[in-house]
Amino acid sequence: MSGQLKADELRGRVVGAANALFTAGVMSHSGHGNLSARIDAQRFLLTTTGVVRDLRFDQLATVTVEGAVEDGDLAPENAEIVAMHSVVYRARSDVAAIIHTHSPAVTAFALAHQPLPCRAEPLLRFGQAEPVPVAPWGPRGSQVSVRGIAALLAETPTTSAVLLANHGLLCFGEDPLSTARLVVAMEEAARPSWRPVPSVAQWTSRAMPCGKYVSRWGGSDPGRDPRTRELRPGRGRASRVGRGRGCCRPRRR
Numbered sequence: 001m002s003g004q005l006k007a008d009e010l011r012g013r014v015v016g017a018a019n020a021l022f023t024a025g026v027m028s029h030s031g032h033g034n035l036s037a038r039i040d041a042q043r044f045l046l047t048t049t050g051v052v053r054d055l056r057f058d059q060l061a062t063v064t065v066e067g068a069v070e071d072g073d074l075a076p077e078n079a080e081i082v083a084m085h086s087v088v089y090r091a092r093s094d095v096a097a098i099i100h101t102h103s104p105a106v107t108a109f110a111l112a113h114q115p116l117p118c119r120a121e122p123l124l125r126f127g128q129a130e131p132v133p134v135a136p137w138g139p140r141g142s143q144v145s146v147r148g149i150a151a152l153l154a155e156t157p158t159t160s161a162v163l164l165a166n167h168g169l170l171c172f173g174e175d176p177l178s179t180a181r182l183v184v185a186m187e188e189a190a191r192p193s194w195r196p197v198p199s200v201a202q203w204t205s206r207a208m209p210c211g212k213y214v215s216r217w218g219g220s221d222p223g224r225d226p227r228t229r230e231l232r233p234g235r236g237r238a239s240r241v242g243r244g245r246g247c248c249r250p251r252r253r
């Protein structure tokens with residue numbers, strides 16, 4: 001269907017879907033998210049910035065389902081998420097739009113590694129008639145993250161969304177606006193029960209192995225010498241992890 005649309009019309013649909021998410025109040029405070037829409041069997045449009053508030057027509061790049069950027073300038077943080085979108089387009093020929101957000105109530109389930117149950121009618125109405133499963137955590141765009149999403153799509157071929165553990169949600173549908181409506185339905189379904197679900201005990205037991213990735217993302221990590229990358233005693237995130245007081249180790253209760 002998307003292949004028949006003129007480029008400007010498809011861009012307009014993506015912008016309209018982004019605006020609908022903010023109008024519905026389902027975005028996190030940062031406004032972070034990314035949206036994509038299939039152009040044809042081999043290509044899709046992808047937002048170029050990490051924040052999609054007041055998204056413009058020119059903030060969309062053309063990317064192939066193999067991950068190559070045909071035109072447009074992706075910000076570094078968005079180059080990381082190409083594979084998160086392309087893996088869904090390759091696995092599901094029926095999918096024509098994908099939205100990723102950190103919608104707070106749904107993300108609470110993702111932080112707790114709990115599937116979002118299908119208890120609210122809007123979920124049925126907008127295409128999710130089964131619990132939303134949780135893909136295991138991996139740094140975004142990494143092979144471990146993408147493999148986890150692919151495995152979940154194979155296990156649950158009729159799901160219209162997956163939760164990304166310790167991260168957020170990934171929704172997909174037949175066009176950008178209906179996919180945005182599913183994001184809204186998921187947030188509405190999650191909100192009544194999100195407070196009791198992610199207890200502190202659940203968070204601490206499902207924390208990420210942060211220490212393993214400090215050097216990957218920790219260019220400003222004060223716990224390491226910037227030249228040798230060696231740990232500096234008594235300072236910064238890495239040294240806190242080293243002492244067993246970081247987010248990677250549950251505290252004794």
Ligand SMILES: [Zn+2]
Nearest residue numbers: 101102167168
């Ligand atoms: Zn994200």
